[in-house]
Amino acid sequence: MSNKRAMAQLLKHLSSIGVTHVPKVELAKRRVSAARGPSAPAAVDSSVTPEQPSGVPGTSRRPTKPAPVTAAIKPMRRVPGMLDAEDLHPSSVRVPELLPEVVRVRERAYQTREAKEEALCGLKSVVAGCQRCPELSSRRTQTVFGVGNANARIMIIGEAPGQDEDEQGEPFVGEAGQLLNKIISASQLRREDLYICNILRCRPPGNRNPLPQEAANCREFLDAQIHVVQPEFIICLGAVAAQNLLGVETPISKMRGQFFSYGSSRVLCTYHPSYLLRNPNAKKQVWEDMKFFMKELGVELQ
Numbered sequence: 001m002s003n004k005r006a007m008a009q010l011l012k013h014l015s016s017i018g019v020t021h022v023p024k025v026e027l028a029k030r031r032v033s034a035a036r037g038p039s040a041p042a043a044v045d046s047s048v049t050p051e052q053p054s055g056v057p058g059t060s061r062r063p064t065k066p067a068p069v070t071a072a073i074k075p076m077r078r079v080p081g082m083l084d085a086e087d088l089h090p091s092s093v094r095v096p097e098l099l100p101e102v103v104r105v106r107e108r109a110y111q112t113r114e115a116k117e118e119a120l121c122g123l124k125s126v127v128a129g130c131q132r133c134p135e136l137s138s139r140r141t142q143t144v145f146g147v148g149n150a151n152a153r154i155m156i157i158g159e160a161p162g163q164d165e166d167e168q169g170e171p172f173v174g175e176a177g178q179l180l181n182k183i184i185s186a187s188q189l190r191r192e193d194l195y196i197c198n199i200l201r202c203r204p205p206g207n208r209n210p211l212p213q214e215a216a217n218c219r220e221f222l223d224a225q226i227h228v229v230q231p232e233f234i235i236c237l238g239a240v241a242a243q244n245l246l247g248v249e250t251p252i253s254k255m256r257g258q259f260f261s262y263g264s265s266r267v268l269c270t271y272h273p274s275y276l277l278r279n280p281n282a283k284k285q286v287w288e289d290m291k292f293f294m295k296e297l298g299v300e301l302q
């Protein structure tokens with residue numbers, strides 16, 4: 001039987017069982033179906049006929065269940081340094097169980113510099129053994145706990161250690177650290193009078209931003225450091241520090257030039273020195289922030 005005659009018979013049959021509309025079939029697909037021979041006529045080929053809702057009069061054909069789109073997608077192998085959606089989605093963040101050693105530090109009040117130094121020393125050794133972030137702890141040279149005056153009035157919080165910090169075990173010792181030193185001395189402050197630390201105590205690979213889970217993992221240590229030092233002021237350098245400490249998503253540009261509260265500390269947020277290295281024009285704004293900050297301490301900067 002010719003294709004034309006077979007088609008005419010099929011249309012007549014469809015009409016007799018109540019099918020009044022035959023969807024348009026693309027020519028290319030018709031050719032493929034035709035090539036399969038008369039046993040697979042084009043009009044009933046499941047590859048080209050749209051699914052009919054069940055219960056449509058005149059058809060007993062069950063809708064073909066589409067194959068799940070993900071069926072052919074193999075799970076990606078976890079590559080160190082590569083992020084997936086779960087890493088980035090805040091709803092996946094789990095607050096880790098508090099460490100008893102850290103809880104004990106936070107239960108005490110510290111009045112003297114010596115007592116604070118002793119507490120920070122104990123915390124530092126706990127942090128040195130921390131493996132809460134598997135990727136970071138397996139790649140670090142060492143943890144970067146914090147440095148400076150345990151009795152400081154001012155605490156500076158940055159983002160995370162970079163390569164230089166990872167190698168030397170001290171925050172802000174690289175190029176950004178040199179710029180921070182200049183900002184500190186121009187503000188008539190001394191680095192040794194301040195306490196400096198980061199949101200994270202381990203270097204993220206490639207200096208990427210800390211993941212929400214990593215920041216949550218390390219938060220216990222940051223809060224313990226703040227509890228021991230009891231700074232009157234905190235300066236957050238960059239959006240990562242400001243947003244993580246204060247639990248907001250406000251852009252850093254909108255957080256500048258005002259004080260926030262965190263516990264008993266007053267918090268100023270400004271740009272990170274690394275940002276200034278990439279955008280020197282923003283130095284002017286950081287200088288305005290430092291003038292605003294120092295005025296609060298009774299120092300008028302020019």
Ligand code: SF4
Binds near residue numbers: 130
């Ligand atoms: S970043 Fe903090 S929580 Fe994560 S492994 Fe390092 S010390 Fe532990």
